[in-house]
Each structure stands twice: as structure tokens, then as C-alpha cells.
Amino acid sequence: MRRIDHPLEHQSLGRQTQVTSLHFGPSGQGPKAYVQASLHAEELPGMLAAFHLRALLAAAEEQGRLRGEVVLVPVANPIGLAQRLDHKSMGRFELGSSENFNRHYPDLAAAIHAGIKDQLGNDTTRNTALVRTAVRAWVDQWQPSNALQSLRKILVALACDADLVLDLHCDCEAVLHLYTETPCWPRLEPLSRLLGARAVLLAQDAGGVSFDECFSGLWWKLAARLKQDGLDHPLAQACASATVELRSEAEVSHDLAAADAAAIFGFLQREGIIDGPAPALPAALCAATPLSGSQTVKAPVAGLLVFAAQTGDLLRTGDTVAEIIDPIANTTMSVLAEVDGVMYARTDDRYVLPDDDIANIAGSVPFRTGSLLGA
Ligand SMILES: [Zn+2]
Structure with missing residues (x-):
């Protein structure tokens, strides 16, 4: 495992904050998965699931079972995690700007469309690689104007070339449910079964550009733009991303977190990122709904x-x-x-x-x- 600390830019005088990413398996080869927890910083079940997932990934890496890279960010929002008001956690909105930490991510398709459309051809795999190179280059040149934007840039840079992006949240009081964009659903259906999801909410561009839609949206939005241009270059839906709502804020327990981590690990096996027999799929507990x-x-x-x-x-x-x-x-x-x-x-x-x-x-x-x- 490699640990990388990413200092935030544009912080207040005398203040230091960083995001830490944990990297398992070979980088730059094979499929890539990105998992982060607690972007809404008072939503902590995912942070404990990440703690359990880390142990599973470290053991798999030790056994040489990683075919690609898994990037794990267990504490995705150090700004929000430190915010308190009247003794209560305030991790959903940045207090300075009132902006939701899980909105205002960049429209990556709009960002790269003009520069990429004449480079693409008839080879889907090559097109995927070209798009990822263009996205990485755009993210590299992105100049955040404040610490909150700097946090967003760090997270986007870590996730933007992944095949799979999972953003672990929870609700106030809830059963396990998922939000994902419709084009991702066929690929994520096994994840919802492994997690025992009780609801799956499908949308395409739900509004506000949440973190997960930043990455799934890149592919279908770019495909739509190319179609508008009259170009028929084949473009895969190369990233499946989801917001995973791990039940209620107060449901932070080792039993649940270990089961959630095992479900995510099993899905990574099914996706071919980790070797070894993938777990059998349990029956779905719900149908997806709009x-x-x-x-x-x-x-x-x-x-x-x-x-x-x-x-x-x-x-x-x-x-x-x-x-x-x-x-x-x-x-x-x-x-x-x-x-x-x-x-x-x-x-x-x-x-x-x-x-x-x-x-x-x-x-x-x-x-x-x-x-x-x-x-
Ligand atoms: Zn949330």
C-alpha cells in the first residue's frame, strides 16, 4: 500500500489540511476502482467501512491478488469533519460559502469536448484512453480559487480515470440505498445485491453535479455531444459510479461496516480488479426505481x-x-x-x-x- 498526502491549497493563514489517499495494487495497469467515504463529513458509516475495506485490500495485496489499482480515501472531507456549530457536526455544507460539499463538481464532458472531438476514431478502447488522457490534462491545469475548490480538485484528480467510483454516504435515518445514473445500472446491479440495497434510485443528470455524476456523466454526456456534432465515434460508458447510502448516521457498527466492506470487496472481485472466486450473488431485495x-x-x-x-x-x-x-x-x-x-x-x-x-x-x-x- 502506498499512502499519499495531498495538501489543500488556498488555506487560511497558519492552517494546514490534507486529504490522504491509500493506493493498493499496481498503478497505471489493469482496471482501477476509487472508493471514498464521508464527503458529507457527519456521515460516518462509510468511514468505518473504509477502515474494514483497507484491511481486506492490504491482505489481498500481500497475496498478490490485485490486478489493478484500488484507491481508498477514508476521510474525503477534512474541512467538513472539523466544522462544529452549537456542539453539532456541520459536515454537509461548507460554513464559509454554504455550498454543499457534494455538489458543483466540474462537467468533464464540457471541459474536454472541443479539444477531443477531432482526435477520436473507430476504436472504442483507444477512445477511452484518449478521453482519460484529456481529462487528466484538464484536471492538472484546473486552478482552484479557494480551499473548497482545492478539495474538489484533489478528489477529482484521484477518481477521474477510474472504471468504478463509489462514494460512501448515509442518510439521517435510512435503509441501505443507492443513487446512480441510468447508464451505470447494468454494471452496478450486482453491487446492490451484494450490499442488500433496499432501494435503487436511477436518474440521468439529477442536477447540481454530485461527485458520482461527475465521472459517470463524463461518458454519456460526451457521447451525446459527439452525436450532436454528427460524429459516430464509439464511446463506452467507461466509468460506473454510485452514491452508496450506508443506512443511518447513527448506525456505525463493526458488524455492519465489515459486511459492507466485504460486499464492496466481493464486487471488486466480480469486476476483475481482485483475483479469487467472487461471492455468489444474493437475490435482489428491490427493483430499481426512477x-x-x-x-x-x-x-x-x-x-x-x-x-x-x-x-x-x-x-x-x-x-x-x-x-x-x-x-x-x-x-x-x-x-x-x-x-x-x-x-x-x-x-x-x-x-x-x-x-x-x-x-x-x-x-x-x-x-x-x-x-x-x-x-
Ligand atoms: Zn451524503
Whole structure:
């Protein structure tokens, strides 16, 4: 294993922060996987899964079983990890800019399109290599203007030429679920089975350019641009990336993290990055559904939130998700499911204001448009 420390640029005077990447297996040959944890810094189940995955990767490397490189970043957001307000972790938004740490990644297809379109030809493998070279060159010349952008550049530089990118998150209270772009789904379906995902939310350009979409989006967006140019150069969907939501913020346990690490390791075996017999695939626990069919259940009024539904419950339209109680007016308002599907996540607040998001239900019929991700 090689450890590389990447100092952030543009830090405040007297301050030093770095991102550390751990590299297993041969670099520059074979397939490459990139796994990071806790980009939203208060989401810690992935950090513990990375700790367990590191041990598995180190043992596999010792046994000479790495056919390609696996890059592991167990602490992807040292800026957010240090942020506190009123004794609470503040790891989702950078306090200085209010920017979500998992948004505003570059549109790599737009960045390289003009420079690459005349270089591509009829050989898919060669096209993949040319695109990766162009992306690496663009990332090298990217001049971040502040420490947050510098963090984004470091992470993008580590992941931009990977065949597989997994960004490990969690929700407030949730069952295990995945977000991925539709073109990645056929390749990631075995991962969702190994992890025991209870919901899979598919979209194509969900809005905001999250970390995972930066890498999967490169390929299908570039293919779309070439088509617009009237060019028919074959371009593979050469990167499959996903945001993996490892249940709830408070579910940080060795048992769960070891199982999640084993699932990811097994998927790396299936992908041919690690030698050895890959584990058998368990049955899928859910079907993939469109992110545009997912209901974000809102609080219509202010009050005390009492859930009727638990995470993982299969709800029908009209089922009670929660009650909102106003003990001054002495009223109870029921909040109902408007789609059929699994309630895969819910807030951990128990007092809500009007229009607050309180839960998510994975409906199968698309109905939402525009930006599909929450704040
Ligand atoms: Zn997150």
C-alpha cells in the first residue's frame, strides 16, 4: 500500500489540511476502482467501512491478488469533519460559502469536448484512453480559487480515470440505498445485491453535479455531444459510479461496516480488479426505481413529528407516514404517502417547520422534473 498526502491549497493563514489517499495494487495497469467515504463529513458509516475495506485490500495485496489499482480515501472531507456549530457536526455544507460539499463538481464532458472531438476514431478502447488522457490534462491545469475548490480538485484528480467510483454516504435515518445514473445500472446491479440495497434510485443528470455524476456523466454526456456534432465515434460508458447510502448516521457498527466492506470487496472481485472466486450473488431485495418517482414527503405545518412508518416499510398511497402535532392548538395532522413504495429514508428531527423534508418514498412512476436532489 502506498499512502499519499495531498495538501489543500488556498488555506487560511497558519492552517494546514490534507486529504490522504491509500493506493493498493499496481498503478497505471489493469482496471482501477476509487472508493471514498464521508464527503458529507457527519456521515460516518462509510468511514468505518473504509477502515474494514483497507484491511481486506492490504491482505489481498500481500497475496498478490490485485490486478489493478484500488484507491481508498477514508476521510474525503477534512474541512467538513472539523466544522462544529452549537456542539453539532456541520459536515454537509461548507460554513464559509454554504455550498454543499457534494455538489458543483466540474462537467468533464464540457471541459474536454472541443479539444477531443477531432482526435477520436473507430476504436472504442483507444477512445477511452484518449478521453482519460484529456481529462487528466484538464484536471492538472484546473486552478482552484479557494480551499473548497482545492478539495474538489484533489478528489477529482484521484477518481477521474477510474472504471468504478463509489462514494460512501448515509442518510439521517435510512435503509441501505443507492443513487446512480441510468447508464451505470447494468454494471452496478450486482453491487446492490451484494450490499442488500433496499432501494435503487436511477436518474440521468439529477442536477447540481454530485461527485458520482461527475465521472459517470463524463461518458454519456460526451457521447451525446459527439452525436450532436454528427460524429459516430464509439464511446463506452467507461466509468460506473454510485452514491452508496450506508443506512443511518447513527448506525456505525463493526458488524455492519465489515459486511459492507466485504460486499464492496466481493464486487471488486466480480469486476476483475481482485483475483479469487467472487461471492455468489444474493437475490435482489428491490427493483430499481426512477429518482423522479421518489416522493419527498413534506411537512405541511409546524409541529412535533411522530412517525407512523419505519424506514424500510413498504407503503401504499394513502398510508400514514407521520403525524404532526400542535400541542397548543391541540391538533393532529396526518401526513400521507402519495406513491406506493419503500420509505427508504426519513429525517432524524422530531420538530419540523412547514415545507421541511421529512421522508422519502421510492415510487416507481416518474412525476418530478427539474433538479431531483435535495439541499
Ligand atoms: Zn451524503
